[in-house]
Amino acid sequence: MIIAIVGAGMGGLALARVLHLHGIEAVVYERESSRAARGQGGMLDIHSGQRALREAGLIDRFHAIARSEGQDMRLLEPDGTLLLRQDTPEDAPLDRPEVDRADLRDMLLDSLPADAVRWGHAFNSADNGLLRFADGSSATYDLLVGADGAQSRVRALLTDARPxxxxxxxxxxxxxxxxxxxxxxxxxxxxxxxxxxxxxxxxxxxxxxxxxxxxxxxxxxxxxxxxxxxxxxxxxxxxxxxxxxxxxxxxxxxxxxxxxxxxxxxxxxxxxALPVGLIWPSQPDRTLVGDAAHLMPPVGEGANMALLDGASLGLALAAHQGDIPTAVATYEREMFERTGAAARMSARVQELLTAPDASRRMLAFFQPD
Missing domain, CATH: 3.30.9.30 (D-Amino Acid Oxidase; Chain A, domain 2)
Structure with missing residues (x-):
């Protein structure tokens, strides 16, 4: 069973790590030339995604790089009025710590065999178990996983939906x-x-x-x-x-x-963002994880859902070795329900931010009765 993962983001790397732990061959194909080819952005609020890191055997390494003080929050109005200040005690549990995206990605990359990621491989097309790259090279697969982000090209093999x-x-x-x-x-x-x-x-x-x-x-x-x-x-x-x-x-x-x-x-x-609650008919040899599957407003859910996608698909493949269609269908049922709820919540937060009294609505969100 050969799993081809297109994209070395959080979801693709979490999948590769869980598969590695279960002895399943997986290769990650990434269009960038190296892990340092570009900046990886800012901080991530990792909460539900910690479940995926436990399944990946990486929770202790994660705690070593996470910042509990990153849970601090200050909310103000444009005139300077302070609406909310939440300071995290030094001994607070790491429920929603912040972590540098680059550090989290490096942690996942370092947990994989040296040859698990093939850099400089830009996806071009795929059919009948053959994956083709922009440089003319190719590779075979039993399952193709699109983990190629918001502008996913693999997505078109499953749905016509676009952000x-x-x-x-x-x-x-x-x-x-x-x-x-x-x-x-x-x-x-x-x-x-x-x-x-x-x-x-x-x-x-x-x-x-x-x-x-x-x-x-x-x-x-x-x-x-x-x-x-x-x-x-x-x-x-x-x-x-x-x-x-x-x-x-x-x-x-x-x-x-x-x-x-x-x-x-x-x-x-x-x-x-992709449509809230996006689903597609299950295909026996292809699926999506992360933003490729459920791009949401940037309010703190995307990276967590991507990590959980990777772990969920990896565990389904381990549980149904030799039966990829069943594994994919099992994963997608769980993923559609979980990420649909997260997407609805993210859309609600987005609506709060666009309201005329957005600051007061966000205060009520952070401090519900």
Whole structure:
């Protein structure tokens, strides 16, 4: 039984690890040239995904790299009103710790045999047990697993569904080594997540393990082409900072100071999602995990669902060795139910963020009666 996994993200690597533990051959094909080919993004809030890491025999390694203080939360309004402050005690359990995405990915990669990931293999097509790559090479498989993310190309082999824009556009910036360079801003942001929400906008600042604070300025209820009409000059980082401050009129000066302190790394992102509750007819030789299967709004569920997908599929294949169609159908039934619930919850949070009184609604979300 040869399992071909397209994509070396969280879901694909978790699957490969669980299969490795059960002695099942799996190869991960990744289009990037190496694990260091690009940055892996910011912090992840890992909660339900810890179940997958236990199944993968990695929970102790995870606890060694996770940050309990990353569970801290500060929620404010644009005028500076503090709505919520949650500080995590030093002895708090690791229920929802933060971890650098790159560290978690490295942990998963290091848990696999050296030849388990084939770098520089961009998926081109697949049929009749033959996987073809952009460089003209090929490989055989008994089961093809699309773990290739939001813009998955494997997805088209199972469903016509495509991600749709959610009316949210984000400009990502950041402050390196904030404790040394801007200690007063570091104290304001705190150790974990810092959210300012209101007026159809939000500013989310998040402390990373390397001392960098990643900042996302989110514009809600905006069209997919909003960046083209926003007058944000993305080729001039200093002008980007100035324009972002212009787009935050009336905001407390401490918040605009965060933008002014950012370095020249700027990344615009348009936010999309797959239809909530997406399913497809089960196929005997192909399936999907992670964002390829259920891309959701970025509110803390995606990475957890991807890890659980990988573990769930791996365990199903181990339980039904020699019967891939049954394993796939078993996995998909569980995955559709679990991720459908997570997608509905994520959509509800997305609706809260776009409401006129978003800050108060989010306060009620974090502090329910």
């Amino acid at each position: 749709a824009h959610l009316g949210q556009n984000v400009v990502e910036v950041g402050i390196p080594d904030i404790d040394r360079t801007h200690p007063e801003l570091a104290a304001m942001v705190g150790r974990g997540n810092f959210w300012v929400i209101g007026n159809g906008l939000s500013l989310a600042a998040q402390r990373n393990g390397d001392g960098r604070v990643r900042i996302g300025v989110c514009f809600y209820n905006t069209p997919e082409n909003w960046f083209a009409t926003s007058a944000i000059p993305f080729d001039d980082p200093a002008a980007v900072r100035a324009r972002l401050i212009e787009l935050l009129p009336g905001w407390d000066a401490r918040f605009t100071a965060l933008i002014a302190a950012c370095d020249d790394l700027v990344a615009p992102r348009s936010i999309s």
